[in-house]
Amino acid sequence: MDKHVIEAYERGWMYFSLLMILVFLVFIGYTLSGYAFYVPDAARRIDPTTVRTGGFPQPHVEEVAPGKYQAYVIGQAFTWLPSEMHFKVGDEVTFFVTSPDVQHGFYVHGTNINVQVIPGEVAKVKTKFKKPGEYLIICNEYCGIGHQNMIGRIVVEE
Amino acid sequence: MATLARKDAYADFPVKKVSLYFITLGFIALSIGTLFGPFQALNYANLNLYPWLQKILPFVKSYYQGLTLHGVLNAIVFTQLFAQGALLYLQSKEMKMLPQMGVAWAAWWLAFVGLVLAAIPLLLDDATVLYTFYPPLKGHPLFYIGAALIIVSSLVSVYLSVELWHRWKKQNPNKPTPLVSYMSVATWMMWGVAAIGLVIEAVVLLIPWSLGLLKGVDPLLSRTLFWWTGHPIVYFWLLPAYVVWYGILPKRTGGKLISDPLARLVFLAFLIFSSPVGFHHQFADPGIDPFWKLVHTVLTMMVAVPSLVTAFTIAASLELGARAAGGRGMLGWIKKLNWKDPIVLASTLGAIAFIAGGAGGIVNASFTLDYVVHNTTWIPGHFHLPVATAVTLTHMGLAAVLIPHLTGKPLVGLRYFRAGVVLWFTGMMLMAIGMHTMGLLGVPRRAWISNIAPNLEGIYSSSAIWMVLNGIAGTILLIAATPIFYVLFATLLQGRRLAPEERPELEFTEAISGPEGRRSVMVMDRLYFWWATALVIVLVVYMPTLIRIWSTFVSAPGYRLW
Numbered sequence: 001m002d003k004h005v006i007e008a009y010e011r012g013w014m015y016f017s018l019l020m021i022l023v024f025l026v027f028i029g030y031t032l033s034g035y036a037f038y039v040p041d042a043a044r045r046i047d048p049t050t051v052r053t054g055g056f057p058q059p060h061v062e063e064v065a066p067g068k069y070q071a072y073v074i075g076q077a078f079t080w081l082p083s084e085m086h087f088k089v090g091d092e093v094t095f096f097v098t099s100p101d102v103q104h105g106f107y108v109h110g111t112n113i114n115v116q117v118i119p120g121e122v123a124k125v126k127t128k129f130k131k132p133g134e135y136l137i138i139c140n141e142y143c144g145i146g147h148q149n150m151i152g153r154i155v156v157e158e
Numbered sequence: 159m160a161t162l163a164r165k166d167a168y169a170d171f172p173v174k175k176v177s178l179y180f181i182t183l184g185f186i187a188l189s190i191g192t193l194f195g196p197f198q199a200l201n202y203a204n205l206n207l208y209p210w211l212q213k214i215l216p217f218v219k220s221y222y223q224g225l226t227l228h229g230v231l232n233a234i235v236f237t238q239l240f241a242q243g244a245l246l247y248l249q250s251k252e253m254k255m256l257p258q259m260g261v262a263w264a265a266w267w268l269a270f271v272g273l274v275l276a277a278i279p280l281l282l283d284d285a286t287v288l289y290t291f292y293p294p295l296k297g298h299p300l301f302y303i304g305a306a307l308i309i310v311s312s313l314v315s316v317y318l319s320v321e322l323w324h325r326w327k328k329q330n331p332n333k334p335t336p337l338v339s340y341m342s343v344a345t346w347m348m349w350g351v352a353a354i355g356l357v358i359e360a361v362v363l364l365i366p367w368s369l370g371l372l373k374g375v376d377p378l379l380s381r382t383l384f385w386w387t388g389h390p391i392v393y394f395w396l397l398p399a400y401v402v403w404y405g406i407l408p409k410r411t412g413g414k415l416i417s418d419p420l421a422r423l424v425f426l427a428f429l430i431f432s433s434p435v436g437f438h439h440q441f442a443d444p445g446i447d448p449f450w451k452l453v454h455t456v457l458t459m460m461v462a463v464p465s466l467v468t469a470f471t472i473a474a475s476l477e478l479g480a481r482a483a484g485g486r487g488m489l490g491w492i493k494k495l496n497w498k499d500p501i502v503l504a505s506t507l508g509a510i511a512f513i514a515g516g517a518g519g520i521v522n523a524s525f526t527l528d529y530v531v532h533n534t535t536w537i538p539g540h541f542h543l544p545v546a547t548a549v550t551l552t553h554m555g556l557a558a559v560l561i562p563h564l565t566g567k568p569l570v571g572l573r574y575f576r577a578g579v580v581l582w583f584t585g586m587m588l589m590a591i592g593m594h595t596m597g598l599l600g601v602p603r604r605a606w607i608s609n610i611a612p613n614l615e616g617i618y619s620s621s622a623i624w625m626v627l628n629g630i631a632g633t634i635l636l637i638a639a640t641p642i643f644y645v646l647f648a649t650l651l652q653g654r655r656l657a658p659e660e661r662p663e664l665e666f667t668e669a670i671s672g673p674e675g676r677r678s679v680m681v682m683d684r685l686y687f688w689w690a691t692a693l694v695i696v697l698v699v700y701m702p703t704l705i706r707i708w709s710t711f712v713s714a715p716g717y718r719l720w
Contacts (some may be wrong), residue, residue, distance in 0.1 A: 003670050006416050006474055010467075017466035021459045024524060028455060031526040032448070038529055042444035048294075048714045077719050102717050103377060105442075105533050109600045114529040116442040119294055119375050120712030123444035126644050136617060140533035140602035142288050144295070144719025145220060148605040151614055 038112040040125040043096055048119035051100035056122065061093075073097045075104035075117045077144050080137050080152030087156050097122050097123045105140035108154060116141060129156040136143050162679045167566060167655060174251045174564045176262045180243025181557060181564075181652060183270060184236045189643045191231030192635075194224040197631025199589060202596065203625045204533065204618075206608035219283040221606040222720055227280055229289030233545060235273060235308065237395040241345070242269070242315045242398065244560065245398055248405065249319060249342040252666060253326045257318045265318065268311035276304025286720040288604065291364070293375045296716025299368040306360040309353060319346040323685070334673040334683050337418055338405040338666055344425040345397040347689045351696055352394060352433045355386025367716065374713030378445050382707060385436035386700060393432040393461070395545055397425070399508065403472050406556070407505045409667040411496040413479025416471060418669035422682045424471075426465040429685075430692045431457055434699040441528045450703055451525060457699070458523040465516050472509060477666070500569075503576055504555025507583040508548040511590075515543030518594065530576035531605075531637075536597025539590045547586040551579060557646055565662045566655040570648040574641035581638035589631035592624040599624070605694070 021076070032039070046055055057072040059081035064070050067088075073095055074081045086094060097117050102118040115123045125135045129135075137152035168175040197207055212220050218224055239471055242265065250257055278300055279285035287295030291305075323335065335343065359380050366372040404421050408414060408696075415421060434628045437454035440446055477491055485491025496502045518540040521527055531537065562569045569575070599621045601607070607618060618625075673679040 003416065006478075007671075010416060010420070010470060010474070013470045014467055016464070017463050020466075021462055024520065025456060025459055027525065028452075028525050028527075039448060039526065040442060040444050041448075042446075045445070045710050045712055047712060064311070077717070102719060103292050105602070107533065107600070112529040114442050114532045115444065116381075116440070116443070118381065118443065119714040120377055121444045132434060136600075138600065138602050140605075141292075142222065142295075142604045144717075145222065146719075147222075148607050148609060149611040151617065 037112075037126045040099060040115040040123050043122040043124040045120055046098055046122050048098075048100055051098055056098055057096075069093045071095045073106065073138065075099045075106060075150070077101050078139070078146035078150040080139075080150065082152075084153045084155065087129055087154065089158055091155055091156075092126065092128045094126045097125070102143050103141045104143050104150065105138075107138045107140040109136040109138055111135065111148060114140070129154075132156050132158050137155055168564075170658075171250075171256075172259055173247055173256055173262065176259065176266055177243040177247035178561070178564045179266050180246070180269070180562065181237050182240030183266075183273070184243065184446070185557065185643070185646055187231040187239065187273065188236040188304070189639075191228050191236065192639050192643075194228040195232075195639075196632040196636040197221070197224055198228060199628050199635065201606060201608045201630065202601070204608050206606075208609070213573045217281050217283070220286065220720065221609065222285045222288070222604075223280075223283050225604060226286050226288050230276070230280060230305075233289055233395070233551075234305075234391075234628065236553075237398075237545070237549060238308065238312050239269060239395065240557075240604030241398040242266075242312065244403065244553070244556060245342040245345065246318060247564070248401065248561070249322060249339045250418065252336045252338045253322060255322060255326060257322045261314060262318055265311045267316035268307050268314065268676075270330065272304045272307025272311060274304070275300050275307065278304075283720070284496055286299060290388070292384070293364065293367070293377050293380050294714040294716045296368060296718055297483070299365065302360055302364045302368050304355075306365060309356060309360065309600060312349060313353060313357075316346045316350040319343050323461070334676075335685075337421060337669070337673070338401060340422055340683070340685075341397070341401045341405065341425045343685055344429045344688075345394065345401070347685060348390065348397070348429045348432050348692065349394045349588075351689070351692045352387050352390030354696075355383040355436070355700075356388075356391075359383035359387075374715045376707065376712045377714050378443065379704070379707045379711065381443065382436070382700075385439045386433070386696070389436045389439055389458075390432040392541070392544065393428055395549050397428060398469060399505075399549045400424075402501065402552050402556050403468065403505055403509060405666050406664065407472065407667070408475035408479055409500060409665050410499045411476060411479040411502045412482050413475040413477070413667070415475050415667050415669040416478075417671045418673045419671065419676050419679050419682070420467065421669070422470060422673070422679060424464040424467055426682050426688060429688055430590070430695065431461045431464075433692060433696040435461060437703075438523045438528070438701075441525055442532045445707065446703055450699065453699055455523060455525045459520070462516065462520055462523075465512075469509070469513060469516070476506065477706060498576075500558035500572065500575060500579070501555040502549040504558075504579045507579065508551035508555075511543045511547035511551075511583065511586060514587075514590065515540060518543065533598050533602060534597035535593040535601045535603050538603050539593025539597055540558075542586055542593070543590050547583060547590075551582060554579065554582075554642055554646070558649075559662060559664060561649050562656075563662050564663045565650070566658070567649055567652055568654065568656055569645065570652060571641070571645045575645040578638050578641035578645070582642065585631045585634035585638055588627055588634065592627035592631060595624045596621045596628075
């Protein structure tokens with residue numbers, strides 16, 4: 001094949017690659033501006049040694065407005081506190097999650113809630129449960145010998 | 159067939175010996191690390207073979223310890239040592255000059271001592287912190303000290319490559335750097351910028367902390383420094399394979415590179431864009447501004463472009479070779495590739511895996527999409543394509559030619575080696591399918607799920623079919639590894655050496671469009687300038703975040719939870 005033909009193809013492929021990447025970036029920008037409320041944010045920094053002694057609220061769920069909840073969650077080796085939470089379909093929940101010991105992963109199975117739980121950070125992430133059922137909270141960051149057993153539950157009722 | 163006296167074997171070009179030592183130490187590490195792989199695949203097939211493994215290897219206490227050994231030895235130690243050996247030799251050979259030999263041996267000894275020091279706590283289950291060693295999980299100080307020595311050794315290799323290039327430029331003013339050397343220097347310069355994060359993490363935070371000199375470390379700060387190095391390290395693993403794909407592979411099947419300047423541009427793009435991308439591993443982290451996450455996303459996407467160009471260029475140069483050998487048809491030419499050659503077979507299969515790996519990588523880097531896959535088995539499913547298939551197969555293929563070339567010892571059992579390579583590729587592809595799918599179904603990575611508490615059994619049952627696939631893949635990979643390591647080590651350990659004129663030559667690819675007389679090539683050749691540019695960009699995208707975190711330093715005490 002003629003060298004100039006190949007070089008033309010090569011240039012074409014390069015432009016195509018750049019265009020493809022641009023299209024992907026446009027999609028990412030669109031999701032960010034539109035509905036990616038599940039992107040975690042930091043509520044504040046925290047001294048991890050104070051998490052269990054008053055620096056962070058006792059693990060609990062509270063209703064701040066009708067249908068709006070705030071959940072204060074502690075991930076610790078090897079459990080989630082509270083270990084079970086109950087919501088209704090359509091509830092809007094803001095989770096505040098932190099760790100008193102090592103890193104954990106706050107992954108709510110079947111949703112896009114997937115947050116790194118880092119000692120020193122209070123992570124904040126929002127979701128709206130659309131379907132009823134039982135959702136597992138799976139720790140997806142290695143945290144020690146019992147990591148595989150660090151499973152919590154969220155029950156969403158009709 | 160003549161037998162040469164042992165001490166004379168490398169006298170013609172002593173860099174051969176130090177390169178061989180690097181490569182051999184790398185394959186020793188890889189053979190140990192690989193041993194644990196199938197047990198991990200079987201864990202994800204819900205088969206817990208660790209109690210049985212412990213009877214044979216009493217020091218193995220858990221899946222997590224095996225996983226730490228697997229990750230550290232394969233991903234960190236093997237890749238680096240192979241790059242140190244292969245790139246040093248290829249650059250020296252092309253430039254027809256020796257590197258500073260004393261310094262080269264010092265680099266080998268640093269890596270060797272570092273490896274031994276780190277291996278002690280790893281084998282004693284005192285550093286079961288995985289290869290990301292996120293604090294506040296706290297391993298034994300020897301682990302961090304050993305790891306730091308290994309990194310220091312890699313920085314000595316940066317010096318060796320740049321110093322050799324500098325000397326060559328002095329002796330050859332106004333000439334463009336030869337292509338393979340250009341790639342080697344660009345790779346090492348990239349690594350020089352990339353390694354800064356990990357060096358600071360290890361030297362300023364982890365070593366003093368593990369020795370008790372520092373009460374606590376900031377976990378987010380450590381993570382951020384880790385990923386400063388942690389993503390470009392992937393390009394540091396990958397680029398030596400690219401050097402083979404560009405610089406050697408086409409030649410071995412009668413092909414030519416289309417454009418020498420384009421190959422340089424690809425490596426220059428990697429030098430500049432590899433490092434300012436680490437936040438795409440931290441999309442799930444609180445405490446990093448989404449604006450900076452977006453900046454890193456854009457830059458990560460930019461790094462995809464040189465890889466996409468590589469896919470085209472390498473395929474085109476292979477096709478040129480195959481058509482010259484009589485290949486016909488849209489895809490029929492593929493049959494005419496020189497599949498008998500271990501480099502052609504292993505690199506081409508590796509490159510095919512890399513296409514799938516690259517596509518998955520774009521998913522991971524797509525900010526808002528990453529939450530679907532973050533820390534699920536999708537992630538190890540992904541990186542086993544670029545690292546464990548593309549890079550590892552390419553290095554194995556090169557070793558099958560390079561070891562005979564360096565030592566003069568003929569390769570033992572090429573047929574077994576080729577069978578092993580095909581099986582390795584097959585096993586990795588099957589495992590990747592299994593792990594990617596399980597990840598989408600929500601199975602977490604790095605979890606000893608085959609040893610889950612009885613009340614939790616069955617929570618991953620929706621992945622049952624894919625778990626079976628993992629088990630099959632792990633078994634295939636164990637079978638694949640056996641002939642590959644046998645051939646490489648049997649070749650090394652035999653006493654037979656070929657006469658100098660019978661030794662296999664290793665030639666570099668020629669290009670249809672060369673570098674001569676191109677202004678762009680001379681601009682790209684100003685590597686010190688581009689190196690400084692790369693450093694400035696990485697500082698710009700990291701400093702605002704690092705300064706903010708450091709100024710509110712959180713002191714987290716360490717834990718040993720394994």
